[in-house]
Amino acid sequence: MTSSLLRFPLRLAVLAVLASALLSGCVAAVVGGAAAGVGHDRRSWTTVIADRNIQASAYDNFNKDKELALKNNVSIVVYNGIMLLAGEVRTAELRQRAEQRVSGYDGVRRLVNEIEVREPEGFLSQRRDNTITAHVKTAMLDIVDMPGFDPTRINITTVHRTVYLMGLLTREEAERVAEIARNVSGVEKVVRVFEYQD
Numbered sequence: 001m002t003s004s005l006l007r008f009p010l011r012l013a014v015l016a017v018l019a020s021a022l023l024s025g026c027v028a029a030v031v032g033g034a035a036a037g038v039g040h041d042r043r044s045w046t047t048v049i050a051d052r053n054i055q056a057s058a059y060d061n062f063n064k065d066k067e068l069a070l071k072n073n074v075s076i077v078v079y080n081g082i083m084l085l086a087g088e089v090r091t092a093e094l095r096q097r098a099e100q101r102v103s104g105y106d107g108v109r110r111l112v113n114e115i116e117v118r119e120p121e122g123f124l125s126q127r128r129d130n131t132i133t134a135h136v137k138t139a140m141l142d143i144v145d146m147p148g149f150d151p152t153r154i155n156i157t158t159v160h161r162t163v164y165l166m167g168l169l170t171r172e173e174a175e176r177v178a179e180i181a182r183n184v185s186g187v188e189k190v191v192r193v194f195e196y197q198d
Contacts, residue, residue, distance in 0.1 A: 034058040040150040040198070042168040043080050050107045051078040058083065058102040064099055067094070073120040074098055079155050079166040081109040081116045084193055086159040088120040112193055114164065121160060129158040136163055138179050149173055158182075170198050 041048055055078040058093045062076065065071040072094060074087035077152050084100065095115045103111060133156050140151035154177055155166040163181050165174075174194045 133158040
């Protein structure tokens with residue numbers, strides 16, 4: 001009896017991990033953003049909370065437009081008051097509409113619209129992008145010779161094999177991070193949306 005009770009939570013944990021591996025798009029972006037701990041974050045606690053609230057509200061507003069939410073592929077990331085839109089929509093009008101849906105939030109200092117006008121790729125492409133993100137995160141763990149560097153301070157989002165990097169870094173850290181990301185298998189382009197401490 002005790003042994004089966006112990007196995008039940010373990011099964012739930014395994015199922016949760018497997019289910020999260022299958023998630024993509026908006027949900028994965030929110031989960032991935034929320035998963036990063038704030039213990040080593042260079043943002044203040046209030047900024048971290050504000051970023052997460054803005055991101056959740058932006059997704060909520062974006063998802064109210066069913067054509068945008070269901071027929072296109074857009075990720076929304078908010079880091080230190082900078083909002084990144086990345087993904088693919090079918091028309092220039094939809095690109096503009098996507099930006100309008102998430103504009104005007106208090107606390108957003110800059111909006112970076114990297115949405116491409118092109119036919120959105122499907123589920124398998126999004127899975128590949130999620131895999132690239134995981135590989136880039138793992139590659140960052142190799143940076144062990146820079147005093148004070150913490151890979152959890154970098155937000156990594158991949159859309160259509162383009163890796164978007166966000167965070168509060170020194171210029172030396174940013175150069176190293178971008179170089180490592182460029183050399184990960186499957187990465188076609190790296191876009192830096194960093195803020196610099198120096």
